[in-house]
Amino acid sequence: MSDDQSSIEKSKLWGGRFDEPTDQFVQKFTASVGFDKRLAMVDIQGSIAHAEMLSATNIISSEEATLIVQGLNQIRNKIANGEFEWSTELEDVHMNIESALIADIGPTAKKLHTGRSRNDQVATDLRLYLRATLDQIQIETRRLQYVLLELAEKHYATIMPGFTHLQSAQPITFGHHLMAWYEMLLRDADRFADCRDRLNQSPLGAAALAGTTFPIDRQLTAQKLGFSQPCSNSLDAVSDRDFAIEFVAAAALTLIHMSRWSEELILWSSAQFQFVELPDSFCTGSSIMPQKKNPDVPELIRGKAARIQGHWITLTTLMKAQPLAYNKDNQEDKEPVFDTIDTLFDCIKAFADMLPNLQVNRPKMLKDASHGYATATDLADYLVRAGIAFRDAHKIVGETVSYALSQKKELDQLSLQELQSLHPAMKPDVFNILGVEGSVAARNHLGGTAPNQVLSAIQQAKAKLNPPATSGGA
Ligand code: ARG
Numbered sequence: 001m002s003d004d005q006s007s008i009e010k011s012k013l014w015g016g017r018f019d020e021p022t023d024q025f026v027q028k029f030t031a032s033v034g035f036d037k038r039l040a041m042v043d044i045q046g047s048i049a050h051a052e053m054l055s056a057t058n059i060i061s062s063e064e065a066t067l068i069v070q071g072l073n074q075i076r077n078k079i080a081n082g083e084f085e086w087s088t089e090l091e092d093v094h095m096n097i098e099s100a101l102i103a104d105i106g107p108t109a110k111k112l113h114t115g116r117s118r119n120d121q122v123a124t125d126l127r128l129y130l131r132a133t134l135d136q137i138q139i140e141t142r143r144l145q146y147v148l149l150e151l152a153e154k155h156y157a158t159i160m161p162g163f164t165h166l167q168s169a170q171p172i173t174f175g176h177h178l179m180a181w182y183e184m185l186l187r188d189a190d191r192f193a194d195c196r197d198r199l200n201q202s203p204l205g206a207a208a209l210a211g212t213t214f215p216i217d218r219q220l221t222a223q224k225l226g227f228s229q230p231c232s233n234s235l236d237a238v239s240d241r242d243f244a245i246e247f248v249a250a251a252a253l254t255l256i257h258m259s260r261w262s263e264e265l266i267l268w269s270s271a272q273f274q275f276v277e278l279p280d281s282f283c284t285g286s287s288i289m290p291q292k293k294n295p296d297v298p299e300l301i302r303g304k305a306a307r308i309q310g311h312w313i314t315l316t317t318l319m320k321a322q323p324l325a326y327n328k329d330n331q332e333d334k335e336p337v338f339d340t341i342d343t344l345f346d347c348i349k350a351f352a353d354m355l356p357n358l359q360v361n362r363p364k365m366l367k368d369a370s371h372g373y374a375t376a377t378d379l380a381d382y383l384v385r386a387g388i389a390f391r392d393a394h395k396i397v398g399e400t401v402s403y404a405l406s407q408k409k410e411l412d413q414l415s416l417q418e419l420q421s422l423h424p425a426m427k428p429d430v431f432n433i434l435g436v437e438g439s440v441a442a443r444n445h446l447g448g449t450a451p452n453q454v455l456s457a458i459q460q461a462k463a464k465l466n467p468p469a470t471s472g473g474a
Contacts, residue, residue, distance in 0.1 A: 013095050013113075032331050033086050036093040038338060040084075042128035043093050043121070044076045049224035050116055050204060059115065059214050064108050071105040072097075092331075093125075094118050115216045117208035119238040119326040124204045126333070128225060130247055133341050134196040140345060141189045144352040145182065145465055151355055152178035153458050157451035159436050160275065160365035161374055168372030171436040174365065176449040179457050184257040186461075191250040199243035202227035206237035209325035235325040244337050245315045251344045252308045258347050259305035262298035265358075269295050274364045279357035282350075297354060301347050308343055311336035369436045373401045375411055378433045378442065379426075386425040396423045 012018075022030075048069050055065030075097055078084040090096045095118075101109040156175035161168040202222035205211065211234045218230040231237035268275035278295055286292035314336045318329055376397050383393035400422045404411055407418075412434035419426040432438045444450035447457075 012090070013098060027091075028088060030091065030328075031088045032092045032334065033088060033090065033096055035335055035338065036122075036331075037086055037096070038334075039093050039122075039125040039129055040079050040097065041076065042125045042132070043097055044072050044079075045128060046121060046124045046204065046225065047097070047112060048072055049221045051112055052224060053217050053221045054111070054114060054214075056220060057215055057217050059216070060111050064111055067105050067108050068101070068112050071101045071109060074104060075100050092118070092122075094121050115207060115212040115214040116204070117206075117238075119208050120203045120206040120234075122330075123206075123238055123240070124202060124225070126241075126337070127199050127201070127203065127227075127243060130199060130243065130337070131196060131226075134192050134199075134247070137192055137344065137348075138189060140348045140352070141185065141192070142465065144348050145185055145189070145461075147352050147355050148178055148182045148185065149458055149462050149465065151358065152176075152182065152454070153462075155360060156454040156458060158360065158362050158365060159369045159440060161369040161372065162449070168368065168374050170377055171369040171374050171439045172449040173440055173451055173454050174360065175451070175454045175458065179454060179461070181257070181261055182461060184260075185254075188250065188254040188257060191253065192247075195243065195246045195250055197228075198246065200226075200228045201237075202230045203237035203240075205230060206234035209235055209238055238326045239322070239324050239330075241315065241319055241330060241333050244333050245312070245319065248308065248312045248315055248336060248340045251340045252305070252312045254344065255301075255305035255308045255347060258351060259302040261351070262302040265298040266295045266302070269293075273368075274361055275368075276361065277359040279354060279359075282354045282357075297350050301350060304343050304347055308340050311340050366436070370410060370412075373404065373411055375434050375436060375439045376401055378439045379411060379430070381442075382430055382433050383423065383425055386427075388423075388425060 012022075051060070051065045051068045051072070054060045055062045060068075075084065078100075084096075084100070086096055087099075090099050098109070098112065101112065152175040154175075155178065156173060158174040159171050160174045160177065162170050162172035162177070202218065202225060204221045204225070205216050205218035222228075222230045231240070265276065265278065267273055269278050278293075278297070280293070282295075282297045283293045284296045286294065315333060318332055322329060379400065380390065380393040380397045383396060384390050388396070400411065400414075400419070403418070403422060404414055407414070412431060416426070416428060416430075419430060433442065440449050440451065442450070444453060446453065
């Protein structure tokens with residue numbers, strides 16, 4: 001090895017025991033700085049807390065700690081201004097920053113890594129990064145919740161067909177349908193909050209795996225970093241990635257919900273349904289078929305759900321059968337997590353920006369709700385109220401539908417005479433329930449589709465969401 005090469009190797013923070021340089025390919029293959037530099041700010045935050053703790057416990061002097069903290073703050077500014085030079089040779093974000101600190105402030109910087117390892121450092125960084133992200137996700141989710149509530153309020157009485165098996169089942173209101181989306185999102189937000197609670201523990205002090213021989217104060221670093229407590233077991237602290245899996249799982253479920261909403265928007269905006277029209281600014285045309293307006297954004301969100309699902313598989317498979325404690329495999333946790341974050345933010349934003357500009361075709365929704373015998377169950381319930389057993393009523397209504405089909409009529413287009421020939425219990429007031437308005441209004445209980453119930457669900461949700469998230473912006 002040339003002297004030059006040897007001095008580069010020795011200058012690596014772990015170079016002491018090596019005589020041969022790292023293979024060029026291996027250097028690139030093992031480096032993570034290309035993606036983990038995204039952790040730079042939390043890495044510095046963690047290092048500052050560690051340095052202050054080292055001084056509070058007299059492991060280093062307060063002058064040394066002050067110098068280190070000043071140096072780290074300068075590096076933070078450099079990174080923020082895009083003036084920091086990242087080097088693949090220095091492998092990852094941690095060693096890039098530590099090497100820069102040594103270059104900037106001299107040998108004192110070499111004391112920063114006392115009682116610490118990159119293993120507890122990276123676990124801490126990822127937790128801090130995800131915690132801040134989860135707080136941001138709550139803000140964005142609230143914006144989408146608010147958008148959904150506003151749209152639902154506008155349409156609390158807008159009648160549309162409700163489906164089972166994608167066949168017209170019973171009339172509902174569009175507001176009710178949107179509030180079903182809202183419930184999904186509410187659970188998503190809960191899952192993110194739950195994930196934040198559980199990840200909020202500090203691995204710092206676990207060092208490589210077994211803890212450290214220095215008299216460190218783990219409570220102090222935990223407290224400085226806003227963690228609720230230190231992780232209890234040093235082996236678990238450096239190897240646990242449950243929090244990353246939980247986060248990606250919660251995001252995957254959110255995206256599964258969004259893929260369902262997307263699917264509905266795609267169907268509803270087709271020429272066959274014509275229930276809604278998506279804003280032009282959220283669609284594209286076809287280069288060959290001039291009539292087309294393609295629902296690209298919902299389609300893409302439907303596709304992005306697959307991507308996050310894939311990240312969840314990546315992370316769970318990454319952890320499957322990993323022995324304790326830290327293994328380099330774990331470096332593979334970051335890209336799926338980062339991509340999940342970016343995708344999730346984009347999808348929430350897409351929905352929050354698209355929905356307020358959705359055009360809703362009330363007449364078409366009403367027309368389709370009135371077709372397909374959607375009030376057949378109401379007629380059966382009517383007969384039950386007239387003293388007929390439900391199973392018998394079901395049969396009578398089946399015959400009524402069959403008769404109406406043969407006459408090419410809807411139920412409310414049959415005459416009283418025709419209805420009574422099918423069963424004498426049908427009186428003139430039967431027309432009140434054969435119409436779709438009567439049908440939805442009759443489902444008047446908690447969680448039902450009656451407009452007044454829908455409105456009260458919206459109002460209660462709005463009160464809980466108070467103060468409303470500010471709309472606009474990302
Ligand atoms: N870049 C590494 C990762 O992301 C940091 C920890 C490295 N630790 C080690 N012992 N090689 O996991």
